[in-house]
Amino acid sequence: MQTGAKITAFAAALAATFGAAYGVGQGVDPVVADGRPASHDTHAEASSGASGAPSRADEGGGHAEHEPAREGRAAQAGGLQITEGGYTLDLRTRRIEAGRPADLRFTIRDGKGRAVTSYQREHDKELHLIVASRDLVTYRHLHPARAADGTWSIPVELPRAGGYRVFADFTPAKKGAENLTLGADLAASGPYEPKDLPTPARxxxxxxxxxxxxxxxxxxxxxxxxxxxxxxxxxxxxxxxxxxxxxxxxxxxxxxxxxxxxxxxxxxxxxxxxxxxxxxxxxxxxxxxxxxxxxxxxxxxxxxxxxxxxxxxxxxxxxxxxxxxxxxxxxxxx
Missing domain, CATH: 2.60.40.1220 (Immunoglobulin-like)
Structure with missing residues (x-):
């Protein structure tokens, strides 16, 4: 194949790949940043498979107990890697259809590929899940349920097509483990209309x-x-x-x-x-x-x-x- 023909074929394949990411379909916890209200108590609680470890508040430690560790990590930020500190976010749900409810499923795996089933409870939960659109207009703070085999899941409905980032904020129960925030990409298919970052305001x-x-x-x-x-x-x-x-x-x-x-x-x-x-x-x-x-x-x-x-x-x-x-x-x- 001639060089020009190869480049043309590659460009066509690349366009088809990106088109597939957003071209299917039409276009909980609540959507926070796009103004859609939701009913109270839609967060799923952890299942009976939870470790049952006492919360920091129960132990009398509260926020102060792990504040220094978080402050030390703050300048590096988090969520930019899918693997860190020997743990990996295995996001099973990579694509959903915008405007339609779907189950978001994932597992946290250790360095040997085993599903993590024991976590420290921080702020009353074993894991905090954040879903945000790439344009930062849509945002959700969710608390999924964990099955005994370590699989986390929660129903979610994303209102707009486009790219999203999923953040898992957790601390393994392993002695000496630090808090981690792992991130992975999620696509919502449908007609894509990006929005500008909202104007700075006080x-x-x-x-x-x-x-x-x-x-x-x-x-x-x-x-x-x-x-x-x-x-x-x-x-x-x-x-x-x-x-x-x-x-x-x-x-x-x-x-x-x-x-x-x-x-x-x-x-x-x-x-x-x-x-x-x-x-x-x-x-x-x-x-x-x-x-x-x-x-x-x-x-x-x-x-x-x-x-x-x-x-x-x-x-x-x-x-x-x-x-x-x-x-x-x-x-x-x-």
Missing amino acids: TAEVDGYQVELAGELRPGASGELELTVLRDARPVTDLEPYLGAYGHLVALRSGDLAYLHVHPHGEPGDGRTEPGPGISFTATAPSAGSYRLFLDFKHEGVVRTAAFTVRAGAGEHGEHGGSGDDGGSGTHGH
Whole structure:
């Protein structure tokens, strides 16, 4: 075959491959960033095959017990590798159809290829699963169920076609094991319409709540972030514990979706931490760039998520508020 013909054939094959990824079909936990509400208590709990190990809160350790380890890893970020520290995320579900429910299934394997069946419980769960679209408009924080053979599964429905990243945040029960965040790609088929990263903003709105962001995300150095929750412009002072805290914050870097899972200062019942309106965090950005912050908070029995776009390093936060689909806020029905 002539060189020109070979190049033409290769280009055609490549186009067919990418077309297959998004060309099938039409185009839970809730979608958080695209504004679709979901009912309360849709997270699946761990099955009877769980290890039953006591939570850190039960042991009296709480967040402070593993905060240093996470801070040490923060500058490196996580979720960029499918294998790390001798563990691998074996994602069984690689493609689903946008707008249709499907079971998301995966297994965590050790260095010998065996399914991991014993985990430490952190924030009341053995494993936290994050699913985010590549454009960071759609986001979900899920808690799948684990079967006795180590297979995790949870129903999921993704509203838009395109590329997604799946993050498994967990700590094996093995003595001395560190917390890991492994990542793998997931495709949702259907007509693909990418969206721009939402504009930086210091205020996000969700279901009548306003969440205000203060502080800076700093590259290569720890920075303080404080998020203040208001409803109808009045401070919310009775936030409820959710997964052992008054708030959970996940940061994803635009572009490669590097993952930062930061923790709040203090915890419910420690005698120092007030249940709102402010929730404070320490976070370190691994580099300059744009990031998307997702805050989960619980009030009156419902978990909601407020989302922000921020810039670390070259540039400050935007000064105007964001809401609606591109503002990245929504109800979180855990």
